[in-house]
Amino acid sequence: MKAANGKVISEISTGEKRTYLKLEDIPLFQENLFIVTEDQKFYDRAGVDLSGISRELLINSQNKTIEQGGSTITQQPARNVYLSHDRTYNRKLSELIYAYQVERKKSKPELYLNAIYFSNGAYGIEAASQYYLKVNRLES
Helix, strand or coil, X not given: CECCXXXXXXXXXXXXEECCCCHHHCCHHHHHHHHHHHCCCCCCCCCCCHHHHHHHHHHHHHHCCCCCCCCCCCHXXXXXXXXXXXXXXXXXXXXXXXXXXXXXXXXXXXXXXXXXXXXXXEECHHHHHHHHHHHHHHHC
């Protein structure tokens, strides 16, 4: 929580390491690297991949379980920031609605690069870089 002057006055943590960066503070090369490796149609769709969702529904209905995911990289931060990781159709529907809203209101790359999970409790590119650089220094 921050005071009106921007000073941090309290922090609430669930064990997740997060440090939010503005898009202009993230090198364009890193932004493009994640987009090209994760979702080449990132800028061309409205947050949802209908063919991915169709494939997911078909495979899950054949297996009678919820195993497959058809999430775009807009859906991933919508889930990581606003929802749980429960594997239910209700949560998936909520994820689709949130992804659509994210598309309309937020900077997609900024939200994605600040919400993506990098293991070891590190969410976002800055938290991951701080965590892994610290671990690397300790191991050296």
